[in-house]
Amino acid sequence: MTADTSPLPVEPRLGHLLARVHARLARASALALARHGVDGQELAVLAVLACGEPLSQVEAAGRLGVDRTTMVALIDGLEDHGLVVRRRNVQDRRKNIVGLTPYGEECLRHAEGARLAAERRFLAPLGEETAATLLRALQVLVAEDRGRE
Template identity: 40%
Template sequence: MSISLPESIRARLPYLLARAHHRQVDVFDRYTAAFEISGREYAVMLLLEAHERLWQSQIAEALNLDRTTVTYLVDALEKRGWAARNRDPADRRAHVVGLTPTGQQALAEIQPAVADAKNEMLAPLSEAEQDQLRDLLTRLISEDA
C-alpha cells in the first residue's frame, strides 16, 4: 500500500530542496555511470581545470568539504591517473594537486554526459525559469544572505 505525503511535508522547503538534490544525484549518476565518477570528484576536476594547481586545503575550502573527504576524492582521482600531487615549489612541506593530461581528456569526455544530465534534470523548466532557479539558489547560499 502506497501512502501519499501530506501537503505539510510536500510543501516544505527543506523537503523540496532535498528531493531536488537526490534527483539531481540520481540523474548525474545515471548519465556518468560509464565514467564511474561521483559528483564531488567531478567538482574537484572542474576546480582543478579552473586553477592549475591547488592545495587540498584550498579545494576543501572552495567546495565546502572537510579535508579528509578531499583526501579521499584526490586519492580516487590520482588512482585513475586523472590528478597528481606534487611538492609545492614555494613550500616543500606542502603538496599541490593538479589535473594530469589524462584527467583533462577524461574531463572533456565526461562533460557531454553531465550536460545531458543537466538537460534532463531541468527539462520541465523554460530557459528563463532555469536562469531564475540558478539565481534564486545562488542568492540562498550566498554568504551575504
C-alpha cells in the same frame, strides 16, 4: 471562524521539496557520470583543479567546502585512477599541489558534458526562462550563506 491548526501537508515544505529534487538530480547525474568513471563529488574536484591556478589539497578542499580528510580520500582515489597527480609546492615543500593529468583533463571534458546534458534534461520541464531564474535564485542563496561564514 476558527483558524485551521492542522499541520500542513509535507509536499509544500521547502526542505522536503529541495531534498526530493536533490535526490532526483543526484540519481540522474550519477547515471550520466557512471560511464565516465567518476561521481559528482569527484567531478567537482576535477573542475576545481582545472581552474587555471595551482591549488594545494587544502585550498581545493576550501573551495569545495569539504574537510581535509575527505579531500585526501578524494584525491587518493582520483590519483589511483590516473586522473590527478600530486607534486611538491616549490615555494612551500609542506604542501602538495594537485593537478590534472591529460587523462584527467579528458575525463573532465567528457564527464562535464554528460553532467550538463543531464542537468538540462532535468530542468527541461521548467522551460529555459524558469530554469535560469531558479539557478540565479539558488546562487543568491549560496552567496548569502558564504557571506555568513
